[in-house]
Amino acid sequence: MPPAATRLSAIGFDADDTLWQNEQFYRLTEKRFTALLADYAEPGHLSDRLLEAERRNIKAYGFGIKGFTLSMIETAIEVTEGRVPASVIRELVDAGRDLLSHPIEPLPHARTALEALSGDYRLILITKGDLFDQERKLAQSGLGELFTAVEIVSDKSAEVYDRVFARHGDGPECSMMVGNSLKSDIVPALKAGCWGVHVPHSLTWALEEDEAPTANRRYRHIAHLGELLDIVRQVG
Template sequence: MARNLQTIGFDADDTLWHNERFFKLTQDRFAELLGDYTERDHLDTRLVEAERRNIGHYGFGVKGFVLSMIETAIEVTDGRVPGRVIGEIMEAGRDMLAHPIELLPHAEEAVASLAESHHLVLITKGDLLHQERKLAQSGLGDWFDAVEIVSDKQPDTYARIFARSPGGPAAAMMVGNSLKSDVAPAIAAGGWGVYVPHDLTWALEVAEKPEHPRFRELPDLGALPALVAEVE
């Protein structure tokens, strides 16, 4: 008899390792650079607007974020932003791409434990080269049976990935820190959605918790193996 749960998908950024903290630090640096031109709240609002406009053009990740900062800097200064500021924004982006990987609590233990009994898939969005580098540095790569770096996370994304996995969508669980990208679309695709909150959440990833029997919330990844056993 097949198990109820055969495949477990993991998000990467802010689920297995820290990521949003580096975006916040860079945004703080961006605000300092533009402090003579506009107030912080206005700058933050304009930056989020630029990011929302640009996702379809640049995708998710550091490179799109840097381009959105440059666009915002040009807008809030009416085209008068000094070349020095543009250079510092680009340098900040390079720093983000080079930051070391720091695993979140219980990430390694949870992944290693579940890899012994389940088909594991890493499902992440962002820049291909950057995500591959982060996975390599994390030391977790060998535990995953498949790695999917996607342009976006929609129900059809999960349906397609889980259809290639043991048991199909009905026997799959997605674990992540984003209700919008990791949890809700995985449930819509027919799987389970497990929400593991992170202290920092990007404005464009904020969403309401779904009211659904296949939704679960955990305080951290340390509680995941027990949940998987419960679902089994």
Template sequence: MNDRLTTIGFDADDTLWHNERFFQLTQAHFAELLADHADRDHLMERLLAAEKRNIRHYGYGIKGFTLSMIETAIEVTDDRVPASVIRQLIEAGQEMLAHPIELLPHAREAVEAVLHTHKVILITKGDLIDQERKLAQSGLGELFDAVEIVSEKSPDTYRTIFTEHGDGPGSAMMVGNSMRSDVVAPIQAGCWGVYVPHGLVWDVEHAETPAENPRYRELEDLGGLAGLVRSME
């Protein structure tokens, strides 16, 4: 295994720009709309179950989330959910798809700090059209040597991407806020995994921290990435 770091992958949602908070706000609105039919905790449990169940059908992203809200609304009302509620859920999903992009602190600086010395790749999952929209609005697109929008972030996904665009997983690092997708999976592929906590994390993305793994790193925020990379040279 080549231990020299030559390639750095960046997650997008909630690593470079805000994302999960829009899901949280929409879930709160969803709970208000269905308050007469289920209490919030029960409703959130049913919604999460629907999201997990539907990933294989719709993949990740806002469209699948919206369909899962509609499905849950139908279930908890025993098929009696008013059409006006369905309409409001569709509108909520459309609003999410149109929300402006807000970069997280140090996002641009972190990418710019390493792009002249390493290959930099954006690796994100979700709906293709929505992810392309967010990248275009972020103003970061021109900084990356490659962009990969994938259906799932598995160890095999990382092996393939870092072999195609770099020198293999052994010389690659993945930076992100999801312990499961951005840290554990890359480490299993042979990469370094750098955890940058965001605070708001979808329940599906939780995983045990691989703290004892020699390829695990953690940063308080992206402002520390350049120093971490220098320390590994």
């Protein structure tokens, strides 16, 4: 049993593709994007150009649907050298708007895991993206009442985790972060001093990929949220 000063008291959860489906809708929208611009470039080239635009635009637009939509429009203008028809721009705007209304589908074991932990630990939702969209998804998921606190942040860093777990818990050393993104959910949380539990999703955005920090003693990997309770019990 770990000493009381470092006993686990708070658990943070990522939202998109950890608790509910999200990336699959972006993939479908990207297919729509490449189909609209098929007369101007090959799908693979278009996807690469779109990813480049997203990478450039994160600092300006942040993460989420608005930045993705603007990146699609910017890429369409670039690959057509400004000749993209207004009708295609209209379609891209509609595609982005459709992302704001996709259904919320909780992933297997999400509710069961949260319910099993909520009585003994402070559960904190820590997510990044468009404020209104993240609030919508949380409301529609039906999971909101299981969280002690909700933090919608512009980005995830060691400093953010340190601040969040100090505000809602007993500091990062007594906290755990659970998520599908090594880059956003796990690596910076470990850097802050938390436990980090990686629960991979079958679809991961290229900009969220990173190397697994297997040498860190506080790193854990599980196949799905159904295995989380055993990890929490082991940790404390």
